[in-house]
Amino acid sequence: MSEGSTAICPGSYDPVTNGHLDIIGRTARIFDRVIVGVVNQPVRKKKTLFTAEERAGFIERALRGIDNVEVLTFSTLLVDFARENGATTIVKGLRAISDFEYEFEMNQLNRKLAPEIESAYVMASSEYSFLSSTGVKELATFGGDVTDLVPDEVAAALRERIER
Ligand code: PNS
16 A cells, blocks of 8 residues: 555444444555544435444444544545545445445445546455444344444443433
């Protein structure tokens, strides 16, 4: 990787899971600087359970100790956010073939908008290949135990938010 390379790990992170943290941590070993981009309001999803500030805060606190990662929220096109932050690469996690179609479409759209920004994909570790924010929210809604799947603070926040 070239000197001073910056990657963006974008997502809704509603909420962040241990699978996301694994991808971000592994990306931070490849790039000099990683910016976790928390989208304010995902267009393709219904209203988020947590605000963008809450979602960003969970990630920030979970990643304390990894010096080359910072967490920012954004409300623009992803490629504009990447350009504003001097990033050369968008890094996303892939869990299964079912992720491919959506990611392929995003890849083509982003390349059309910004051919100079490359997208790269990190394969989920096998222990997280089933894990999604949607699944975690569903488990928590029905009283399932999510403590192994998300940071402790997120598990507590899910219990509190869902009880309300
Ligand atoms: O975790 P998600 O929900 O899969 O993340 C989706 C995200 C944030 C990567 C995507 O919604 C996004 O890039 N949003 C910003 C708007 C944008 O640039 N869309 C893609 C090109 S039209």
